[in-house]
Amino acid sequence: MNPNPLISKTSEPHPEGASAILDAxxxxxxxxxxxxxxxxAIAESARVSKGNIFHHFGxxxxxxxxxxxxxxxxxxxxxxxxxxxxxxxxDRIRHFARAHLDYLASHPCVxxxxxxxxxxxxxxxxxxxxxxxxxxxxxMLVSIFRxxxxxGYVRADLDPAVMAxxxxxxxxxxxxxxxxxxxxxxxxxxxxxxxxxxMMVNIxxxxxxxxxx
Numbered sequence: 001m002n003p004n005p006l007i008s009k010t011s012e013p014h015p016e017g018a019s020a021i022l023d024a025x026x027x028x029x030x031x032x033x034x035x036x037x038x039x040x041a042i043a044e045s046a047r048v049s050k051g052n053i054f055h056h057f058g059x060x061x062x063x064x065x066x067x068x069x070x071x072x073x074x075x076x077x078x079x080x081x082x083x084x085x086x087x088x089x090x091d092r093i094r095h096f097a098r099a100h101l102d103y104l105a106s107h108p109c110v111x112x113x114x115x116x117x118x119x120x121x122x123x124x125x126x127x128x129x130x131x132x133x134x135x136x137x138x139x140m141l142v143s144i145f146r147x148x149x150x151x152g153y154v155r156a157d158l159d160p161a162v163m164a165x166x167x168x169x170x171x172x173x174x175x176x177x178x179x180x181x182x183x184x185x186x187x188x189x190x191x192x193x194x195x196x197x198x199m200m201v202n203i204x205x206x207x208x209x210x211x212x213x
Contacts, residue, residue, distance in 0.1 A: 017046075017048055017052060017056065018056040018057070020046040020047065020048065021042060021043075021046045021048060021052070021053055021056060021057070021063065022063075022066060022067055022070050023046070024042050024045035024046035025037075025042045025046075025063055025064070025067045026067050026070065026071065026109060026110060026113060027045070027109055028041055028042055028045060029064065029067060029113050029116075030109040030110065030112045030113035030116065031109070031112075033116055033120060034060075034064055034117070034125070039053055039060055039063075042063070061125065061128075064125070064129075065128055065129060065132050065133065067113070068113075068114070068117070068129050068132075068133040068134075069132060069133045071110045071113055071114055071133075072114075072133050072134065072136075072137055074103050074107075075100060075103065075137050076136060076137050076140070078096060078099050078100065078103075079096065079137060079140040079141055079144070080140070082095060082096045082144060083140060083143070083144060089148050089151065089153040089154070090153075090205055092144070093144075093167070093201060093204075093205065094197075094198070094201050096141075096144075096167075097167060097170075097171065097197050097200065097201045097204075098194070098197045098198075098201075100168070100171050101171045101174065101175070101193055101196075101197050102193070104171055104172070104175045105175060105178075105193060108175075111172075111175055115172065115176070117129060138161075138164060141164040141167070141168070142160045142161050142163075142164045143160075144164075145158075145160035145163045145164060146160045163204075166204065167201075167204060170200045170204065171197075171200075174193065174196055174200075178190060
Protein backbone atom coordinates (compact mmCIF):
# COMPACT_ATOMS: atom_id res chain seq x y z
CA MET A 1 0.00 0.00 0.00
CA ASN A 2 1.20 3.53 -0.77
CA PRO A 3 2.86 5.49 2.07
CA ASN A 4 0.67 8.43 1.05
CA PRO A 5 -2.93 7.22 0.59
CA LEU A 6 -3.76 10.23 -1.58
CA ILE A 7 -1.29 9.24 -4.30
CA SER A 8 -2.54 6.82 -6.94
CA LYS A 9 -0.36 3.80 -7.61
CA THR A 10 -1.04 3.63 -11.33
CA SER A 11 -0.40 5.99 -14.20
CA GLU A 12 -1.93 6.18 -17.66
CA PRO A 13 -2.51 4.03 -19.58
CA HIS A 14 -4.39 1.91 -17.05
CA PRO A 15 -4.60 -1.89 -17.26
CA GLU A 16 -7.97 -3.27 -18.36
CA GLY A 17 -9.10 -4.09 -14.82
CA ALA A 18 -8.09 -0.67 -13.55
CA SER A 19 -9.99 1.01 -16.39
CA ALA A 20 -13.19 -0.78 -15.36
CA ILE A 21 -12.64 0.38 -11.78
CA LEU A 22 -12.05 3.96 -12.92
CA ASP A 23 -15.23 3.99 -15.01
CA ALA A 24 -17.32 2.62 -12.17
CA UNK A 25 -15.78 4.95 -9.60
CA UNK A 26 -16.22 8.01 -11.81
CA UNK A 27 -19.92 7.29 -12.24
CA UNK A 28 -20.58 6.54 -8.58
CA UNK A 29 -18.45 9.37 -7.19
CA UNK A 30 -20.13 11.77 -9.61
CA UNK A 31 -23.60 10.69 -8.52
CA UNK A 32 -23.06 10.45 -4.74
CA UNK A 33 -19.78 12.08 -3.76
CA UNK A 34 -16.66 10.59 -2.20
CA UNK A 35 -17.95 9.90 1.30
CA UNK A 36 -21.19 8.23 0.20
CA UNK A 37 -19.60 5.60 -2.04
CA UNK A 38 -18.12 2.50 -0.36
CA UNK A 39 -15.42 0.55 -2.13
CA UNK A 40 -17.71 -2.46 -2.13
CA ALA A 41 -20.14 -0.58 -4.42
CA ILE A 42 -17.35 0.31 -6.82
CA ALA A 43 -16.07 -3.26 -6.82
CA GLU A 44 -19.55 -4.62 -7.51
CA SER A 45 -20.13 -2.16 -10.36
CA ALA A 46 -16.73 -2.90 -11.90
CA ARG A 47 -17.15 -6.65 -11.31
CA VAL A 48 -13.87 -6.93 -9.43
CA SER A 49 -12.89 -7.64 -5.84
CA LYS A 50 -12.10 -4.93 -3.31
CA GLY A 51 -8.60 -6.36 -3.20
CA ASN A 52 -8.26 -5.60 -6.89
CA ILE A 53 -8.97 -1.93 -6.16
CA PHE A 54 -6.27 -1.85 -3.50
CA HIS A 55 -3.87 -3.59 -5.87
CA HIS A 56 -4.28 -0.95 -8.57
CA PHE A 57 -4.85 2.22 -6.52
CA GLY A 58 -3.67 1.59 -2.98
CA UNK A 59 -6.68 3.11 -1.22
CA UNK A 60 -10.05 4.73 -1.77
CA UNK A 61 -8.33 8.13 -1.70
CA UNK A 62 -5.77 6.96 -4.25
CA UNK A 63 -8.58 5.77 -6.51
CA UNK A 64 -10.34 9.12 -6.16
CA UNK A 65 -7.23 11.03 -7.20
CA UNK A 66 -6.79 8.68 -10.17
CA UNK A 67 -10.40 9.26 -11.17
CA UNK A 68 -9.89 13.02 -11.06
CA UNK A 69 -6.71 12.78 -13.13
CA UNK A 70 -8.59 10.65 -15.63
CA UNK A 71 -11.43 13.20 -15.69
CA UNK A 72 -8.97 16.01 -16.45
CA UNK A 73 -7.15 14.14 -19.22
CA UNK A 74 -9.33 15.44 -22.07
CA UNK A 75 -8.81 19.07 -21.06
CA UNK A 76 -5.08 18.44 -20.77
CA UNK A 77 -4.97 17.08 -24.33
CA UNK A 78 -6.98 20.04 -25.57
CA UNK A 79 -4.65 22.54 -23.88
CA UNK A 80 -1.60 20.79 -25.30
CA UNK A 81 -3.15 21.08 -28.75
CA UNK A 82 -3.83 24.79 -28.26
CA UNK A 83 -0.28 25.32 -26.95
CA UNK A 84 1.24 23.67 -30.04
CA UNK A 85 -1.02 25.48 -32.51
CA UNK A 86 0.68 28.27 -34.44
CA UNK A 87 -2.59 29.87 -35.55
CA UNK A 88 -3.91 33.29 -34.49
CA UNK A 89 -4.14 33.70 -30.73
CA UNK A 90 -7.85 34.63 -30.74
CA ASP A 91 -8.72 31.58 -32.84
CA ARG A 92 -6.87 29.31 -30.42
CA ILE A 93 -8.81 30.71 -27.47
CA ARG A 94 -12.08 30.31 -29.34
CA HIS A 95 -11.23 26.72 -30.15
CA PHE A 96 -10.38 25.89 -26.56
CA ALA A 97 -13.49 27.56 -25.14
CA ARG A 98 -15.82 25.81 -27.59
CA ALA A 99 -14.21 22.37 -27.23
CA HIS A 100 -14.11 22.67 -23.43
CA LEU A 101 -17.81 23.57 -23.30
CA ASP A 102 -18.59 20.64 -25.61
CA TYR A 103 -16.76 18.28 -23.29
CA LEU A 104 -18.55 19.55 -20.18
CA ALA A 105 -21.92 19.03 -21.86
CA SER A 106 -21.14 15.62 -23.35
CA HIS A 107 -19.63 14.23 -20.13
CA PRO A 108 -22.00 15.45 -17.41
CA CYS A 109 -20.95 12.77 -14.92
CA VAL A 110 -17.31 13.84 -15.16
CA UNK A 111 -18.25 17.50 -14.90
CA UNK A 112 -20.47 16.99 -11.86
CA UNK A 113 -17.76 14.95 -10.21
CA UNK A 114 -15.26 17.81 -10.49
CA UNK A 115 -17.81 20.44 -9.44
CA UNK A 116 -18.93 18.34 -6.48
CA UNK A 117 -15.35 18.12 -5.26
CA UNK A 118 -14.83 21.87 -5.70
CA UNK A 119 -17.95 22.60 -3.65
CA UNK A 120 -17.81 19.89 -0.99
CA UNK A 121 -14.32 18.41 -0.84
CA UNK A 122 -12.15 18.52 2.27
CA UNK A 123 -8.94 20.53 2.48
CA UNK A 124 -6.46 17.63 2.58
CA UNK A 125 -7.99 15.82 -0.34
CA UNK A 126 -8.38 19.09 -2.20
CA UNK A 127 -4.67 19.82 -1.96
CA UNK A 128 -3.80 16.40 -3.36
CA UNK A 129 -6.26 16.88 -6.21
CA UNK A 130 -4.90 20.31 -7.05
CA UNK A 131 -1.32 19.05 -7.04
CA UNK A 132 -1.98 15.88 -9.01
CA UNK A 133 -5.00 16.63 -11.21
CA UNK A 134 -5.94 20.30 -11.56
CA UNK A 135 -2.69 22.24 -11.34
CA UNK A 136 -1.20 21.07 -14.64
CA UNK A 137 -4.25 22.03 -16.69
CA UNK A 138 -4.68 25.39 -15.01
CA UNK A 139 -0.98 26.19 -15.38
CA MET A 140 -1.11 25.35 -19.07
CA LEU A 141 -4.01 27.74 -19.63
CA VAL A 142 -2.24 30.44 -17.63
CA SER A 143 0.87 29.89 -19.77
CA ILE A 144 -1.17 30.31 -22.95
CA PHE A 145 -2.36 33.73 -21.78
CA ARG A 146 1.11 34.66 -20.57
CA UNK A 147 2.54 33.76 -23.97
CA UNK A 148 -0.15 35.91 -25.53
CA UNK A 149 1.08 38.82 -23.42
CA UNK A 150 4.68 38.22 -24.43
CA UNK A 151 3.69 38.15 -28.09
CA GLY A 152 1.73 41.39 -27.75
CA TYR A 153 -1.75 39.91 -28.25
CA VAL A 154 -2.95 40.30 -24.66
CA ARG A 155 -2.80 43.38 -22.45
CA ALA A 156 0.27 43.25 -20.22
CA ASP A 157 -1.55 44.73 -17.20
CA LEU A 158 -3.94 41.75 -16.86
CA ASP A 159 -3.31 38.77 -14.60
CA PRO A 160 -3.08 35.56 -16.68
CA ALA A 161 -4.46 33.48 -13.80
CA VAL A 162 -7.55 35.68 -13.54
CA MET A 163 -8.06 35.38 -17.30
CA ALA A 164 -7.76 31.59 -17.13
CA UNK A 165 -10.21 31.36 -14.24
CA UNK A 166 -12.65 33.68 -15.98
CA UNK A 167 -12.70 31.67 -19.18
CA UNK A 168 -13.25 28.38 -17.36
CA UNK A 169 -15.91 29.90 -15.12
CA UNK A 170 -17.98 31.08 -18.09
CA UNK A 171 -18.24 27.53 -19.39
CA UNK A 172 -18.90 25.99 -15.99
CA UNK A 173 -21.72 28.43 -15.25
CA UNK A 174 -23.40 27.70 -18.59
CA UNK A 175 -23.26 23.97 -17.78
CA UNK A 176 -24.77 24.53 -14.32
CA UNK A 177 -27.49 26.92 -15.45
CA UNK A 178 -28.52 25.40 -18.77
CA UNK A 179 -31.66 23.72 -17.42
CA UNK A 180 -32.82 27.04 -15.95
CA UNK A 181 -31.95 29.28 -18.88
CA UNK A 182 -35.09 28.49 -20.94
CA UNK A 183 -37.17 30.03 -18.15
CA UNK A 184 -35.36 33.36 -18.39
CA UNK A 185 -37.31 35.46 -20.85
CA UNK A 186 -34.32 37.41 -22.11
CA UNK A 187 -32.25 34.29 -22.87
CA UNK A 188 -32.62 32.87 -26.37
CA UNK A 189 -29.49 30.70 -26.40
CA UNK A 190 -30.30 28.05 -23.79
CA UNK A 191 -30.07 25.31 -26.42
CA UNK A 192 -27.40 26.97 -28.54
CA UNK A 193 -24.00 26.47 -26.88
CA UNK A 194 -22.22 27.49 -30.10
CA UNK A 195 -23.82 30.95 -29.98
CA UNK A 196 -23.11 31.23 -26.26
CA UNK A 197 -19.47 30.24 -26.66
CA UNK A 198 -18.88 32.64 -29.55
CA MET A 199 -20.52 35.53 -27.72
CA MET A 200 -18.81 34.75 -24.42
CA VAL A 201 -15.36 34.64 -26.06
CA ASN A 202 -16.07 37.87 -27.97
CA ILE A 203 -16.89 39.58 -24.69
CA UNK A 204 -13.90 37.97 -23.01
CA UNK A 205 -11.43 39.02 -25.71
CA UNK A 206 -12.85 42.41 -26.69
CA UNK A 207 -14.81 43.67 -23.68
CA UNK A 208 -18.19 45.39 -23.65
CA UNK A 209 -17.39 49.12 -23.56
CA UNK A 210 -17.29 51.37 -26.60
CA UNK A 211 -15.00 54.36 -27.01
CA UNK A 212 -17.88 56.53 -25.78
CA UNK A 213 -17.63 54.95 -22.33
